[in-house]
Amino acid sequence: MAVPPSHARVVIIGGGVIGCSVAYHLTKLGWNDVVLLERKQLTSGTTWHAAGLIAQLRATANMTKLAKYSQELYGNLEAETGVATGFKRCGSITVALSEERREEILRQAAMARAFGVDVEEISPSEVKVRYEHLNIDGVTGAVYLDKDGQGDPANIALALAKGARQGGAQVIERTRVTRIAREGRRVTGVDWEKDGVQGHITADMVVNCGGMWGHEVGRMAGVNVPLHACEHFYIVTEAIAGLSQLPVLRVPDECAYYKEDAGKMLLGAFEPNAKPWGMAGISPDFEFDQLPEDFDHFEPILEAAVERMPMLAQAGIHTFFNGPESFTPDDAYHLGLAPELDNFWVAAGFNSIGIQSAGGAGMALAQWMEDGQKPFDLGDVDIARMQPFQGNKSYLFERSRETLGLLYADHFPFRQKVTARGVRRSPFHQHLLDNGAVMGELAGWERVNWIAKPGQKPEYEYSWKRQNFFDNVAQEVAAIRTNVGMYDMSSFGKIRVEGRDAVAFLNYVGGGQYDVPVGKIVYTQFLNPRGGIEADVTVTRISETAFLVVTPAATRLADQIWMMRHLGDFNVVITDVTAGEAVLAVMGPRARDLLQKVSPNDFGNAVNPFGTAQEIELGMGLARAHRVTYVGELGWEIYMSADMAGHMFETLMEAGQVLDLKLCGMHMMDCARMEKGFRHFGHDITCEDHVLEAGLGFAVKTDKADFIGRDAVLRKKDEGLKKRLLQFKLSDPEPLLYHNEPVMRDGDLVGFLSSGAYGHTLGGAMGLGYVPCEGETPAQVLASEYYIDVAGRLVKAEVSLKPMYDPTSDRVKV
Known part of the structure; x- marks a missing residue:
């Protein structure tokens, strides 16, 4: 043994x-x-x-x-x-049965080209040539990938x-x-x-x-x-005379996939409402086991499949299989x-x-x-x-009912999960709902994505074109560009770093200089030894021995763990305090006017210049005002203890009535940051993007003591950049950009957009993306002609290294 x-x-x-x-x-x-x-x-x-x-x-x-x-x-x-692995490159075909799905697969095809994957867009009649058994009624388009296969x-x-x-x-x-x-x-x-x-x-x-x-x-x-495990169903037919090797076929609009297997046909499903399994645990004796058949559950898929693949009507079913597979949130x-x-x-x-x-x-x-x-x-x-609460079994049961089907659902931009919602709510949650908020979910947090107008249904109507919130967001952007807007930022991670070595520790783990006066805010990155960006944060000095690190909501845990793993012998305590403070961002040219209505404190440049924080009175409570912005306007993030949040929201809303204060959401923030060229961690900047090539060298202070990534930054300065992050704006105001659209430079495919959003102020879809530039000056990079591939259509784009909106940041510092 x-x-x-x-x-x-x-x-x-x-x-x-x-x-x-x-x-x-x-x-x-x-x-x-x-x-x-x-x-x-x-x-x-x-x-x-x-x-x-x-x-x-x-x-x-x-x-x-x-x-x-x-x-x-x-x-x-x-x-x-x-x-023998049975591996063969038989190719794959994905067909669309609607115009929206056609747009999706054409965008996927463009993305495939950007990623170096061979892909061919084919017509319904060409599908029929490659897959003669398919009924092409209703087929609006298809893509073929010749190197896909099965095994x-x-x-x-x-x-x-x-x-x-x-x-x-x-x-x-x-x-x-x-x-x-x-x-x-x-x-x-x-x-x-x-x-x-x-x-x-x-x-x-x-x-x-x-x-x-x-x-x-x-x-x-x-x-x-x-x-969580879910039941997954497929059938295998009896042998079908004359059936030979075929491409793998996916018909996502009918939740189905087809695979020829040794002269038989396998039909599998990713149905919209899945069946979670193993709620009481999985038997320790489970081995090559099947789950009970549920033909009623599978029948709608089979009925559609018989219409789509008529030969199935004559084929007997050899195997009806139900087996468990695991799904994540x-x-x-x-x-x-x-x-x-x-x-x-x-x-x-x-x-x-x-x-x-x-x-x-x-x-x-x-x-x-x-x-x-x-x-x-x-x-x-x-x-x-993953957030700690996402291991909750009730949560996993609810969410897994949806996630299986999402594999073949329309992958619309901004599509929100509908199950297992409402777990994490900011103190303003009900106030915001009462004012028309339409919530999205990130890391379990319910966050306002946009504000519905009176009489407008407060829910998404999804599309690859302009969705029903497009005009709402345009008005929200206009408010913060020309007047004043307010939005909830409570979901952003807040990590307190405290102890006698706090300055030395942060100066080791981060690229910025943190030995600054109390109240100073430092925008900074945590780098890895290659100079890649592990975190993109702001660090505020709260006292001589304490700092507040503010992170994106989705990366709070990862950023905190990064610090803990590099703690070494530093005498520092690192604590997640996210839930303790709520945050309202007040942004726009009249942000100062609004704050002066609710607080006796001085918000002028002499006392509270850009990049500083101060303790303030607000209404009948106490808060802390951080003068920073992710939207490119004069503004403050107001931090308040959770117990006072409701009072402060009401105070700001009441005072804002005379200023026509507008509530805003995360979609507005994304559009505004895109116009300003601000990077988004996880898209525009990641652990493999060098901080200098990301255009963030200004945030790195190499003249201080040694820090993680310092050598890589100095090497890159000597070697020169191999790529640069450019800002793009389409010359045609109609097409929309999301991310991963191919970038064409002087006719050559050179990269893809790391993120995209609509520039409502500048009048066109915008994106950020890296372009190779080894041995080139910035002027040479900008002198080229650029196009963006939007679902197979090349659209001319303007490019810039500086922010297209307010490149000198005068509006932020006014």
Whole structure:
């Protein structure tokens, strides 16, 4: 009987395709002290019954890079290991049945070109030529990707496992992990049980690849891994005479996908209202198990499929399959170093795309474990994006009913989740709803995205064109540009850094200079050793020994963990105080007028210049006014304790009536920041974007003591920039930009937009995007002719390195 050793450099828990991939890739990096423990047999959880679709194109450039890597890896695995993977590049077709879906897939095709993926836009008649069995009635358009394919999921995993063994890894089945031992912020090993024998492995690292058990494996280590199993259905027909290899076919408007498999047809579904499973836990005996059939649930999908694929009407059903797969709250998988620990890693929750993701995800995680830093931006899937409350089982049950179906739903811009809402609310929540607020959700926070007018239905009407809030946002932007507007920023993260070493610590972890007077606000970045941006924050000195670090709502946990992991011997306490203070932003040329109506304090430049904070009286309460802006206007962020928030909101609203104060939302903020060229973390600036190439060198002070990333900044100054972040504005005011649209420079594809929004003041859609510039002066970069590819149509664009709106920031400092 093969039993685990007493020690391993890394223990991987779970022998599905991702666990096997992590083991395989670690051995490729020279790790030979790798142990993979599988509770039953390899692939026996979810991998064995996966459909095995292998696509290249994902929603972002790096996720596409990982998916492309997977299909290239699987193409070579069979030769390397001798295990037949069944991988074949049969291509894929996605068809649209509406004009909105056609716009979506054409935008995806443009994005594919930007990401280096071969894609072909084809007409309905061309679809019929490539897929003769399809009824093309109602088909409005389609795209074809020739390198997409399919494979045998179980054999792909077994091939990865064999490759790992060949590299020196031990893959041990029938061995259940019963406990994860930890000391402080580190795991020290795992207890195991096999055939009645028990033992312990000490380990330098542990990786949770537990699949649908990933949530409970995480709990064993005190780690939050939010995912929930759902029932996933497909049928396989009897053999169909004359049926030969076909491309994988997706008909998302009918929630269906089709795959030819050995002369049979597989029809699978991602239905809008899914069935969560395993609410009381998953049996420890689960092994290659199926769930009970539910033909009534699947029948609407099958009825539409018979119309769409008439040959199914004559084909008998050989298999009706129902098996569980795990889904996460945002339909992105979990990868990376767990926030709660410093040597516990996660790769789980693959949302029905585990086969196509596992190769790349295993490669990326292995490289991260090897180097101690991400190989490139993995923010989409970094488990640090998950909030602690999202591990709540009631929340996961509610959200998982929706997330399965969202895979094939229309991916409209600004589409909001409808389940598991209302968990985190600012103190102004009801006040805002009473004034027409339309809420969106981010990191569980209910946030005002736009304000409905009287008589207007306060809800989204989604489209790829101008949505029903377009004019509302235009008026909100106009208010803050010409008068005064107010919006809720309570969701933004607030982290207190306090202690006798607070200045020294921040000067080490951040690129700015924090040895500043009390009340001074420093806009700054936390850098990694490559000069990439790990966080984009403001830091306010509250006292001699205390600072307030304000972060984006979605990255509060990640930013706090980044600081904690670099704390070393500094005498500092780091505390999340987000919920303790509410924040109202008062912005616009008349912001000072409004504040002077509600406060006796002096808001003039002599007392409260831009970039400073002061304690104030507001109404009958006390607050703190930070003179900063993310919209490019005179303005203040007013911080107030949560208990006084309702009073202060009412005070500002009442005083604002004579000034025609307008409530605003997050869409306004995004449009306004885009006009000003302000960067958005996670889109325009990430861990792989050098701070100088992002145009943020002004925020880095290399003349202070050593700090993380300083050497990389100095090197880049010597070497010169390889790319620059440009601001774009379309010359045609009609098309809309969101992100990932290809950038054409003098006829060549050179990049894509990292973010996009409408410039209501400047009269056109705008975006930010990096353009290669090695050896070029700024003048040379700007002298070129630029076009943006909007769903296949090239639209001329103006470009600038300086903000197109108020480039000298006079309006901010008035």
